[in-house]
Amino acid sequence: GAVVSQHPSWVICKSGTSVKIECRSLDFQATTMFWYRQFPKQSLMLMATSNEGSKATYEQGVEKDKFLINHASLTLSTLTVTSAHPEDSSFYICSARESAGKETQYFGPGTRLLVL
């Protein structure tokens, strides 16, 4: 149980294009989903917290207009990197938390983005 998937697993795009990454909880309903980015040999940095049916909460320094987050259902959240640039190349990971009262976050396999 508690499986989280991400799609795509990797993507290469041209500078200036937008990329959408999906995060799905496969066998549970996720009240909250989180988006992280991770640079090589570094730790995970929280970008934003996404609650179903409401606007995402972004961490300090994360541009909400550049990283659009939509949490349309209890099993799906999407992250869209708009007008991607080479410095946006990174490993993007989502996590999902079950319903209220449960703290454990389960992580997806990550999406590697390379912007040329």
Added chain:
Amino acid sequence: GESVGLHLPTLSVQEGDNSIINCAYSNSASDYFIWYKQESGKGPQFIIDIRSNMDKRQGQRVTVLLNKTVKHLSLQIAATQPGDSAVYFCAENRGSNYKLTFGKGTLLTVNP
């Protein structure tokens, strides 16, 4: 600022030995701690967690110890196997927003 950090960035052990990975945290308000394992190119995998009202918790081949007095967390892996080779992160949660703060990570290498 307040953060979660690790004492050792790398750890190399022989197969069959026990491994101990350490983590220091600075926020005394943290009440929930988790250890994650991350293999290369993959997302973090939950290993074990512990609440602040406990000082020890055991799982299968793993034990987490929490010392609130010195704000120290450790992960013990018994009979370490090559498949345990990965980066291990501690993470802390404080408050009701469920946001996690991750430590820097320790690379564990198990030599056959």
